[in-house]
Amino acid sequence: MINKKLSKTLGPILGIMTFMLASGITYTSAFADDTIAAMAPATTTTTSASATYTDNTATPIKDYSIAINKSSEENGIKVTVNSVLATKHNLKVTLKIEGITDPKAIEHNNSLFEVSYGDKDYGFSSTSSRQYADDKTMFLTLEKNNYEGEYPESGNLRVDVVLSNYKVNIGMDVPVDFTNSINKVFTKDITGTIPEINYTLKQLDSDSMGTTVSYTRPKHSGHNIDDNNDFWDSQILLKVDNNFYKLDSRGDSIGDDGTIIGHYSSKLPTYDNIKNGKDISVIPMLYKVSMDDSDIISNNSNKNTSNDSANNLSYEKEFSSSSGLKGTIYNVERNDNSVKVYCKGQSELESLIIASNISLNYNHVKGQKDATIYHYNRFVSFYKDPKDSLGYIVEFDNVDNDKAATLNISYMLKEISMYKMGDEIKLSN
Known part of the structure; x- marks a missing residue:
């Protein structure tokens, strides 16, 4: 989304605040867990008389993360730096926190998670996600964007964790070498x-x-x-x-x-x-x-929801927007750990809009943490359906076979008063 502007002077402050809020954030699907290999499409190409199409099959994304497994313990809480990854402008650190007796005790007003690396760490667009392995173990992933400076290939990375409810104040220096990932x-x-x-x-x-x-x-x-x-x-x-x-x-x-x-x-x-x-x-x-208008838009995506028992999925087969957009999900395939969604609108533009605004989440299961989170919505791509001139196939990988899920059409899409495709801009050689 195109967000409201951030003042440069507020940047570093906002970054620290985000990590302070990290464990108080509502469960988010923004980032994948480091313990699971993300999947991306590998292409095999077939040609018809009118166009070339791509059929996608899931292949692992190469993981350049460095395993650290360095731990420190205080007052019954064990903090482990599991893995780290850096590029010139991005930094990701995954922590494992054990011994938590009450996850709600780690909230935005009583905890701090801070990561810094290099002399030019101006990163402030910081985000986090968490997952629970069990009632006392949490995995926390912290990410920073550092567009004004560059992270060095090697050096010491600093991690600080403060949990005031547990009287924990842990700091660790971790020697790292990111030569491989930074040069990619x-x-x-x-x-x-x-x-x-x-x-x-x-x-x-x-x-x-x-x-x-x-x-x-x-x-x-x-x-x-x-x-x-x-x-x-x-x-x-x-x-x-x-x-x-x-x-x-x-x-x-x-x-x-x-x-x-x-x-x-x-x-x-x-x-x-x-x-x-x-x-x-x-x-x-x-x-x-x-x-x-966006402040008063409500999500009405459940009004026309159909249950697909064969694929253990719920979704709207047909939907429309206030501006006249009409779309349909005309086929769904669920095989192994993959869900393929076939969708289209009334025009090429509508089809592109619909394909780029479909997400997946698991249905809520009472008593389970993270039960609704599908951690790969940001690893989704889509491509033309070779059998339908307006159709696109959106592919979700690493979907748990045993979980019922729902396909969501962005509720904002239904209330947009105008949409258009800008000129396609080719990248220069």
């Missing part, structure tokens, strides 16, 4: 603009933690500070050969000259997916909905 970088210049929101696209960077498209926007003035506010829910699609990936805005900051610097990013594709891409382009997907 694919970069392409972009020459193009998105006039509706006054963005000038600059560069695509892909590494072992995902892909980012950077942009700039002219500095604020009194009359234009909110002139793109109605497009805050917009996206960018990245097309690599025959596969599509959704990039969401990760916020922006203000440079020294007042220019706004922002980034769209996604967990997929990674360096290993994109380095051999022959046809790479950026497609703006512009959705117009005012901030005021």
